[in-house]
Amino acid sequence: MKASKPEESQSSDRYGGRADLKYALHLLRRNPIVLAGVTISVASVLLALLSPLIVNPTSWNQQPLNLRLCWNNPIVNWQIANVFNCGGSAVYPLGTDSYGRSLLQMIILAIPVDLEIAFEVVASAVVIGVFFGGLAGYKGGIVDEAILRVTDVFLAIPGILLAIVLIVVLGRSLPTLTIAVLTTWWPYYVRLMRSQVLSEKEKPYVERLRAMGAGDVRILYGHIVQNSIYPVLVQATLDIGSVILTVSALTFIGLTPSPLLPELGNLANQGIQYIFTAPWLILFPGLTILIISLGFNLLGDGIRDVFDPRLRR
Amino acid sequence: MIFVLLALSVLIFYLTRGLLPPTTALAAYITPRMDDSAKLSVARALGVATTSCPSYSAFVSLQGGCVVPLWGQYVGWLENALAGNWGLTLLPGISGTDTTWHVFFSRFPYTAELAIAGAFLTIIIGIPLGIVSATHNNKLPDHISRMVSLGGYSIPQFWFGAVLQILFVLYIRVNGSGLLSANSTVATRCVICFSGVVPGEIARYSGIPLLDGILSLNFPYFWDSVVALILPALTLAITSIGAISRIVRSSMMEVLRQDYITLARSKGLKENVVIYRHALRNAILPAVTVSGLLVAYLLGGAVIVEIVFSWPGVGNASLAAANVLDINFLELYVLVTAVIIVVTNLAVDVIYAKLDPRIRY
Numbered sequence: 001m002k003a004s005k006p007e008e009s010q011s012s013d014r015y016g017g018r019a020d021l022k023y024a025l026h027l028l029r030r031n032p033i034v035l036a037g038v039t040i041s042v043a044s045v046l047l048a049l050l051s052p053l054i055v056n057p058t059s060w061n062q063q064p065l066n067l068r069l070c071w072n073n074p075i076v077n078w079q080i081a082n083v084f085n086c087g088g089s090a091v092y093p094l095g096t097d098s099y100g101r102s103l104l105q106m107i108i109l110a111i112p113v114d115l116e117i118a119f120e121v122v123a124s125a126v127v128i129g130v131f132f133g134g135l136a137g138y139k140g141g142i143v144d145e146a147i148l149r150v151t152d153v154f155l156a157i158p159g160i161l162l163a164i165v166l167i168v169v170l171g172r173s174l175p176t177l178t179i180a181v182l183t184t185w186w187p188y189y190v191r192l193m194r195s196q197v198l199s200e201k202e203k204p205y206v207e208r209l210r211a212m213g214a215g216d217v218r219i220l221y222g223h224i225v226q227n228s229i230y231p232v233l234v235q236a237t238l239d240i241g242s243v244i245l246t247v248s249a250l251t252f253i254g255l256t257p258s259p260l261l262p263e264l265g266n267l268a269n270q271g272i273q274y275i276f277t278a279p280w281l282i283l284f285p286g287l288t289i290l291i292i293s294l295g296f297n298l299l300g301d302g303i304r305d306v307f308d309p310r311l312r313r
Numbered sequence: 314m315i316f317v318l319l320a321l322s323v324l325i326f327y328l329t330r331g332l333l334p335p336t337t338a339l340a341a342y343i344t345p346r347m348d349d350s351a352k353l354s355v356a357r358a359l360g361v362a363t364t365s366c367p368s369y370s371a372f373v374s375l376q377g378g379c380v381v382p383l384w385g386q387y388v389g390w391l392e393n394a395l396a397g398n399w400g401l402t403l404l405p406g407i408s409g410t411d412t413t414w415h416v417f418f419s420r421f422p423y424t425a426e427l428a429i430a431g432a433f434l435t436i437i438i439g440i441p442l443g444i445v446s447a448t449h450n451n452k453l454p455d456h457i458s459r460m461v462s463l464g465g466y467s468i469p470q471f472w473f474g475a476v477l478q479i480l481f482v483l484y485i486r487v488n489g490s491g492l493l494s495a496n497s498t499v500a501t502r503c504v505i506c507f508s509g510v511v512p513g514e515i516a517r518y519s520g521i522p523l524l525d526g527i528l529s530l531n532f533p534y535f536w537d538s539v540v541a542l543i544l545p546a547l548t549l550a551i552t553s554i555g556a557i558s559r560i561v562r563s564s565m566m567e568v569l570r571q572d573y574i575t576l577a578r579s580k581g582l583k584e585n586v587v588i589y590r591h592a593l594r595n596a597i598l599p600a601v602t603v604s605g606l607l608v609a610y611l612l613g614g615a616v617i618v619e620i621v622f623s624w625p626g627v628g629n630a631s632l633a634a635a636n637v638l639d640i641n642f643l644e645l646y647v648l649v650t651a652v653i654i655v656v657t658n659l660a661v662d663v664i665y666a667k668l669d670p671r672i673r674y
Contacts, residue, residue, distance in 0.1 A: 080483065149316065149317075149320075152317050153317055153320040153321055153324065155609070155654075156317050156321060156609075156650075156651040156654050156655055157321055157324075157647055157650065157651055157654075158609060158612050158613030158616065158650055159613055160613045160614075160616050160617065161613065161616060161631055161635070161643075161646065161647065161650075164616075164631070164632060164635045165325065165328050165329065165635050165643060166328065168635050168636060168638060169328055169329065169332050169333060169638070170332070241466075241467055245467075245469050245470075248469055248471075249469065249470065249471055249617050252469075252471045252617070253471075253616075253617065253620050253632055254632075265469075265471075268469075268471065268472060268475070271475075272471075272475060272621070275475055275478060275479060276479070276482060276483060279479045279483065282472065282475045282476075282479075283476065283479070285472075286469055286471075286472025286473075286475065286476070287472075289469045289472065290464075290467055290468050290469060290472065293467040293468075293469075294463065294464065294467040297463060297466055297467050298463070301463075
């Protein structure tokens, strides 16, 4: 494994694993905002993992219609004339929705759905971006031109419309939703990876590898990609929030597998019909989206500070 | 550009026609009461069935030589489109006798108005936020502006629009009844009526309400249009405000560290002159480059905002069109939007070269 040596020394010179960790911890201590980002994103992932244990996962299918649109949280008073109190002893901290289900429970069940789609989309986009973007940047010439033209086509259309058409044609389900959002997302990663590889491939260590007889595949995916992937990973963290926003926007406009499905945009969609009689229905799912997406954006900002040496002061 | 447009039209054509059985192309045009020969003639008119196809049932069972191959359908559609014949639209609520072209371009001015207002808000709020953030680095204004930009970046647009509606309808009352002119008839007359405008109706010269209000000197109508535009435009702009102010902030901070700024300050220039005359000119460049993306973003975001605010634009209609797979409307929407995006990107390149003499193409 002689060939991997220059790459190792390169990466440890520039990024240095342990120094990175130290710097990251230092950033966390110094910057409470990054700490908030880490806390929110870790908490939302934990909540997503634990949600089937907290809330009965089949409760989304039950419809206690006698409890629909009621509110019994004593701290918040909406001062809307027709808000009625949930009778009985059960407490619904965030009220109930139009099917009579507890909104808080539905939100807890919805978080893993959204996060899963977001992680799938971003991970697939990174893989596609690394493969095709790396290829385009490394090979250049006609391969580069062809891949760039294809991304041009996808970037010249409002992504949301492409996603809408795809979902309508392929049928409304969670996998289709993932595919539709991915279709609008991958071109950015291809572009980003390509520009990274373009600047990285001119470095002397690549020439050294080539002189040592390493193959193209090994040089590109074994060495160049490893050294130029950090900006892509930062972008991926920042994009988790944006993907959640896009997915929830799509389900919000009605492209959902089932109106009952606990998914944040879908819950908000139920809420918009009762926007002036039961405002909590749209307020809390949207607020959840905002908090999660804010958390990942803050986390992404923090990670960028760690990996971008220019920002170190 | 031609390549991008052609490829896009192929992509949309393939998605709407190529993935589902050919009968779905007819679904929105035929009614149960039609007999088979009428259905067959619809299929022929749409370019899906061949003229030699003997019967509708043969078409449904995909008999050989009955269904026009996909590329044939596309070529037929393209010939019509290039000749200016974009067919009828299937949008719900429109009887199917209105041409796609007319429906699209009677709705398009509303979307244009919304997008231009969104871009305007983005520039007049986003850029100052970025500047203030950079000049007051790590002080209170910086923290506030960073929170605004990060919040704007993370907020779901549909939710922000809904919250604005809840706030302004339920909790914040402006002089009791809202800002719209109370007498709706006031807003429907034209004060100066040019030819072709029926007295007593709103004058429509451009289709853009704001512009029409000014052109016909109908100020109640103009005022109503402004009031109706504020919340949707703000909702549309909120995300891009966050993006632009971030970019301006970081580039401004970089520029302010450079030597020529120190020189300008040491010459004894006022701080405002240094910032707005010397620094801003260079700091604004990265913001100009993303404005091409911004237009694409605003047009895409308009789909969601138009739905939340029931705005009568093309974004709202495109969802309805996608739901019935109205290929004519979708193609027109996608192609017009793509032309706008591509042209903006070209314009950005030109402006960039003007603003930054170091760049020569």
